[in-house]
């Protein structure tokens with residue numbers, strides 16, 4: 205049983221609370237936009253671990269506050285990673301514990317492993333060019349998704365042809381790996397990587413059907429992180 209602080213009590217925070225309480229954990233703090241002032245070091249210290257699924261503008265501050273309070277923190281918030289290295293440095297300075305994943309679902313982490321394998325194969329076959337598509341619900345604030353950025357960065361690490369990634373429609377240069385971001389209804393999260401040649405194409409695709417897959421992974425990470433020190437990700441926990 206763990207005492208959990210939920211920083212962000214929207215779609216993900218509520219899904220995690222339901223799973224955590226069903227498993228016997230205690231949710232000791234629930235923070236949203238309407239009670240953000242209740243997020244104090246004293247309130248955080250009642251928790252064994254904090255889980256942040258908030259907003260791009262709030263994540264870095266929330267994570268820093270947890271590290272300053274000596275509380276282990278798991279974050280899945282996307283759209284704030286320009287400050288990721290700062291958060292890592294802060295964790296190391298404080299001797300704290302920080303776990304980050306752009307996607308906590310086991311299925312997506314298997315998909316990441318497949319994507320890396322395919323990218324390594326394709327490095328030898330320049331006739332095939334990659335493109336990424338992500339589809340999410342219309343409330344999503346950031347584009348491309350954090351998951352699409354992770355997929356793109358894994359391809360860039362194995363494919364010398366590109367110097368970076370960019371969103372289609374933003375005037376891409378030929379050396380940018382194209383990512384298309386679509387917003388539709390309540391789509392939970394669909395990601396596709398397609399390698400096309402003049403004569404055929406190979407695609408791999410992951411579709412999330414509910415938010416429970418993300419929530420299960422985040423809760424597993426929270427339990428796994430308690431008592432550890434350092435900066436971790438899904439590959440540390442799952443060995444993928």
Ligand SMILES: NC(=O)C1=CN([C@@H]2O[C@H](COP(=O)(O)OP(=O)(O)OC[C@H]3O[C@@H](n4cnc5c(N)ncnc54)[C@H](O)[C@@H]3O)[C@@H](O)[C@H]2O)C=CC1
Pocket residue numbers: 211212213214215216217235236237238240257258259260262266279280281282283305306307308309418
């Ligand atoms: N890594 C992963 O596996 C996943 C990541 N996400 C990401 O998690 C984040 C949250 O997603 P959702 O729950 O769908 O969004 P949401 O919009 O439903 O919930 C966000 C919540 O944060 C609250 N909030 C606003 N200011 C805050 C502050 N200063 N401190 C704490 N909370 C604050 C809002 O009141 C809102 O309830 C997004 O960045 C999303 O991309 C979402 C699903 C899976």
Ligand SMILES: O=C(O)C1=N[C@H](C(=O)O)C[C@H](O)C1
Pocket residue numbers: 282306307340344348349350351352392393394
């Ligand atoms: O905002 C979401 O909903 C999701 N965000 C994450 C992302 O940006 O990759 C993970 C998942 O796709 C759902």
